[in-house]
Amino acid sequence: MIEIPYNVKPRQETGLYNAKLGIWLFLASEVMLFGGLFSAYVLLRVGSPVWPPGGEAQLNIPLATINTFNLILSSWTIVKSWIALKENDFKGFKTYMGITLLCSLIFLVIKYFEYSAKLHHGIFPSTDNFYGIYFTLTGLHGLHVIGGLIVNFYLWGPGKKMWKSEPERFTNRVEVSGLYWHFVDLVWIFLFPTLYLL
Amino acid sequence: MSSQNLEHHKSIYLKVLLALFVLTVLTVAVSFFDFGSITLAILIGLTIAFIKGFLVAGNFMHLLDEVKPIYWLLALTVVFFFVLFFMPMLWEMNLVTVE
Known part of the structure; x- marks a missing residue:
């Protein structure tokens, strides 16, 4: 069987292994995806005589603030989990990645309560342009959190066996x-003030 | 990443985390302050967000210490991002028209 080159060691010309180049290309496309929606937000806002169109938005700032702290903390724990692997500390990886997973779950639970309260009060994406873009941006971001949670859970759980066979590749x-x-996390850092505070 | 760089990064992760927490508190605090102008409030709010974004991208994503191809890729993305971002506004201002 032919082995795929540069899936562990970086390619000399670029200094990157395959997956790292791949994720950056993917993130570049993600910038465009969220950029398009941020652009839509700006356009809706400057085109509206009053913002939000229906008067003051009913958003839960304390809950969103907790979620901001939560996501920032998870960004720190995930980088700590990688550092732990770099230092051959698999137990440390399990702990920090476990905390990251917990933070992701807390984020989603808080988001569930936020959405439920809105729907309960008869606030839907169709209510006005503000809620339309609010649900679109936070919903898309929420889907990204779910995606990250699935991948991180795989690495923490069933995928961890690669550590024994190919530790560098797993790292x-x-x-x-x-x-x-x-x-x-970066997207949320911009979503939080844009939608909740400004 | 070399082991020397790894040690350097390790020493600043906690500081970055604390800075991000402080800036989050600041983001919420300034939103309750009356600057007398919504434009100024947006400008200050987004400036803090950009500083936080820089801290995350620069340190947690190691962009302050990355290889050149990543910088080129991101530079290209920024160019296309601005085109995408401002195209609708240019359209709205009738600076872009379709024959």
Whole structure:
């Protein structure tokens, strides 16, 4: 069987292994995806005489603030899990990645309560342009959190067996997954003030 | 990443985390302050967000210490991002028209 080159060691010309180049290309496309929606938000906002169109938005700032702290903390724990692997500390990886997973779950539970309260009060994406873009942006971001949670859970659970056979490749997987997770955090850092505070 | 770089990064992760927490508190605090102008409030809010974004991308994503191809890739992305971001506004201002 022919082995795929550069899936562990970096290619000399680029200094990158395959997955790292791949994730950065993917993140570049993600910038365009969220960029398009942020552009839509700006356009809706500057085109509206009053923002939000229906008067003051009914958003839960304390819950969103907790979620902001939560995601930032998870960004730190995931980078710590990668560092732990770099230092051959598998137990440390399990602990830090476990905390990352917990933070992701807490984020989703809080988001569930936020959405439920809105739907309960008869607030839907169709209510006005503000809620339309609010649900679109936070919903898409929430899907990204779910995606990250699935991948990180795989690395923490069934995927961890690769550590025994190919430790360097497994460490790279965690780095790549971490880069994606930091991007999810980065998007929220802009979503939080844009939608909740400004 | 070399082991020397790894040690350097390790020493600053906790500091970055604390800075991000402080800036989050600041983000919420300034939103309750009346700057007298919504434009100024947006400008300050987004400036703090950009600083936080820089801290995450620069340190957690190691962009302050990355290889050149990544910088080129991201530079290209920024160019296309601005085109995408401002195209609808140019359209709205009738600076872009379709024959």
